[in-house]
Amino acid sequence: MIAIPSMRPILILALLAGAAVSTPPARAQSAAAEGQKIAFDRGKGNCLTCHDIRGGDLPGTIGPQLKDIKSKYPDRNDLVAIVTDETKRNPQTVMPPFGRNRILSEQEINAVVDFLQTL
Amino acid sequence: MIMRLAISFVSAALVLAALAAQPAIAADTPNPVADAKAFQKFFTNKFPQLKPEDFANGPYSMNEDLHRQWEEKEQFPPYEFALETGKQMFATPFKNGKTYGDCFPNQGIGIRQDYPYFDEREGKVITLELALNRCREANGELPFSYVKDEMASLTAYMAFTSRGKPFDIKIPDDPRALEAYQKGKEYFYTRRGQLNFSCATCHVQEPGERIRAEILAPALGILNAMPIYRSEWSGMGTISRRFTTCNSQIRGVPLSPQDEEYRDLEYYLSYVSNGLPISGPGARP
Numbered sequence: 001m002i003a004i005p006s007m008r009p010i011l012i013l014a015l016l017a018g019a020a021v022s023t024p025p026a027r028a029q030s031a032a033a034e035g036q037k038i039a040f041d042r043g044k045g046n047c048l049t050c051h052d053i054r055g056g057d058l059p060g061t062i063g064p065q066l067k068d069i070k071s072k073y074p075d076r077n078d079l080v081a082i083v084t085d086e087t088k089r090n091p092q093t094v095m096p097p098f099g100r101n102r103i104l105s106e107q108e109i110n111a112v113v114d115f116l117q118t119l
Numbered sequence: 120m121i122m123r124l125a126i127s128f129v130s131a132a133l134v135l136a137a138l139a140a141q142p143a144i145a146a147d148t149p150n151p152v153a154d155a156k157a158f159q160k161f162f163t164n165k166f167p168q169l170k171p172e173d174f175a176n177g178p179y180s181m182n183e184d185l186h187r188q189w190e191e192k193e194q195f196p197p198y199e200f201a202l203e204t205g206k207q208m209f210a211t212p213f214k215n216g217k218t219y220g221d222c223f224p225n226q227g228i229g230i231r232q233d234y235p236y237f238d239e240r241e242g243k244v245i246t247l248e249l250a251l252n253r254c255r256e257a258n259g260e261l262p263f264s265y266v267k268d269e270m271a272s273l274t275a276y277m278a279f280t281s282r283g284k285p286f287d288i289k290i291p292d293d294p295r296a297l298e299a300y301q302k303g304k305e306y307f308y309t310r311r312g313q314l315n316f317s318c319a320t321c322h323v324q325e326p327g328e329r330i331r332a333e334i335l336a337p338a339l340g341i342l343n344a345m346p347i348y349r350s351e352w353s354g355m356g357t358i359s360r361r362f363t364t365c366n367s368q369i370r371g372v373p374l375s376p377q378d379e380e381y382r383d384l385e386y387y388l389s390y391v392s393n394g395l396p397i398s399g400p401g402a403r404p
Contacts, residue, residue: 049331061329087315094324096314103313 035115038108045104045112050095054119062094069119079113149301151290151390158391162339166327174340175398177347181327181334185404198275198348198400201268201355205276208269213258219273222254231274231281231397235386236289237296244299244382247274248359265376266363271346271355271400278345278399286343286397288390303387306380307338312371318384321365333404340392342385344401351404358385 039045040056047053050062073079081088084099098104104112162174166181173180179189196202209219209227220226224233234247251273252262263269290296310317319338321330326337345358356364359376362384366373374381 058332059329060331062325092324094316094320096316101313101315 031111031114032118033115035108035111035113038104039112039115044108045098047112066116066119069116073116076113076117079116080109083109083112083116149297149304151297151300154304155391155393159339159394161323162326162337166337171340171394172396172398174337174392175343175395177336177341177344177401177403178334179403180340181337185334188404189402192402196348196400197350197402198346198355201272201275201346201348202279202400204268205272205274205279208273209276213255213260215258217258219251219254222250222257227277228280229284231278231399232284232287233289235382235389237291237293237299237386239291239293239296242293242295243379244303244386246358246377246382246385247277248357249377249382265359266357268355270359271357274346274357275355275400278397281397282399283396286389286393286395288386288393290390299383300387300390302380303383303385306384307387312366312369314369314371316369316371318365338388338391340395342389343392343395344398346399347401347403349403355400 036055037044039047039053042049047066048056048059050060052059052061052065054067069079073082080099082095083104085097086093086095087097087100096103099106099109159171163169163171166174169180176186176189179185212218220228224230231247234250235244237243238245248265248270251270252265255262263273290300307318310320321335322338322341326335328335342358345361346355347361348355357376359381362381363373363376
């Protein structure tokens with residue numbers, strides 16, 4: 001957490017003050033940062049292979065650009081479903097079933113979805 | 120975006136209908152003639168601006184900028200060295216005095232378009248790479264690695280002497296030949312590996328799209344330019360090298376080079392490109 005540069009001083013203060021008390025915004029933010037790492041990591045999500053995503057280099061063009069995701073999919077369960085196994089929605093999709101094939105764990109998928117909701 | 124999605128759904132549906140599954144038909148009689156026709160039509164419809172022979176240029180046929188790069192590269196082709204080496208190897212006798220030419224029809228010149236062929240005596244698909252190693256072994260020499268430079272040099276030279284000749288793969292009237300073809304086709308369309316990709320996922324559904332920085336080649340004509348020099352490899356690659364690399368990329372376990380399934384796959388892929396000219400050796404980004 002300390003390593004995250006973008007964290008605003010206020011949050012850090014809050015963290016320092018109530019160390020034991022969980023602070024939802026901070027947690028969400030750190031999960032999103034973790035999710036971004038997983039999404040960009042070539043050995044993990046490697047989502048950039050197919051999707052243009054803000055902040056990532058050398059995106060592919062196979063999938064749609066990932067933006068305004070929160071307005072398009074207000075229900076995070078929809079996103080979890082897409083990342084877990086998009087072949088359920090579209091049997092012909094080229095998107096790998098990250099959950100079904102255990103490419104990502106449930107926890108990792110949750111982090112990726114937190115990240116998607118920031119886009 | 121919606122447009123793109125719509126297009127890719129339509130094309131996926133087309134692919135399914137025209138090429139893949141066909142459960143009812145596949146179960147009875149495979150029909151290679153109809154397959155090849157539907158296969159070629161799928162690609163020429165998808166890329167109406169391309170002439171059939173353009174497809175043999177792989178990713179370079181898919182994009183203007185890349186095409187310009189290709190033309191520049193062809194002025195000083197990076198496969199030149201392999202070609203020279205291959206020519207020399209071809210002319211140099213084995214220890215027993217025989218040469219590669221002695222193992223092949225027409226002394227091995229201008230015959231690339233006939234490979235792979237189905238050998239009715241053995242009941243197997245024989246690729247050019249396999250035939251070359253068999254030639255070596257029959258003459259008391261050790262076989263070459265299927266994925267290294269020597270094999271690439273030999274096949275580069277043999278492709279070069281066959282440039283412009285259309286692929287002419289035959290399926291003899293032998294149920295085993297048809298079965299080999301059908302198995303190759305199934306391999307091509309079967310999804311596998313942790314990432315759940317088939318060969319067709321990338322080379323039929325997504326040709327012309329970028330996967331990271333690489334532009335995907337269309338499956339039509341995909342073997343015509345082999346072997347290829349790839350800047351990314353800083354070296355030459357045989358068909359065997361390309362197949363095993365594509366399998367590893369999808370976190371699958373590649374078969375060993377020249378495994379029966381790969382030979383059947385090569386048979387299928389070459390057959391459906393019948394009529395397109397040999398253009399190898401090729402150069403790639």
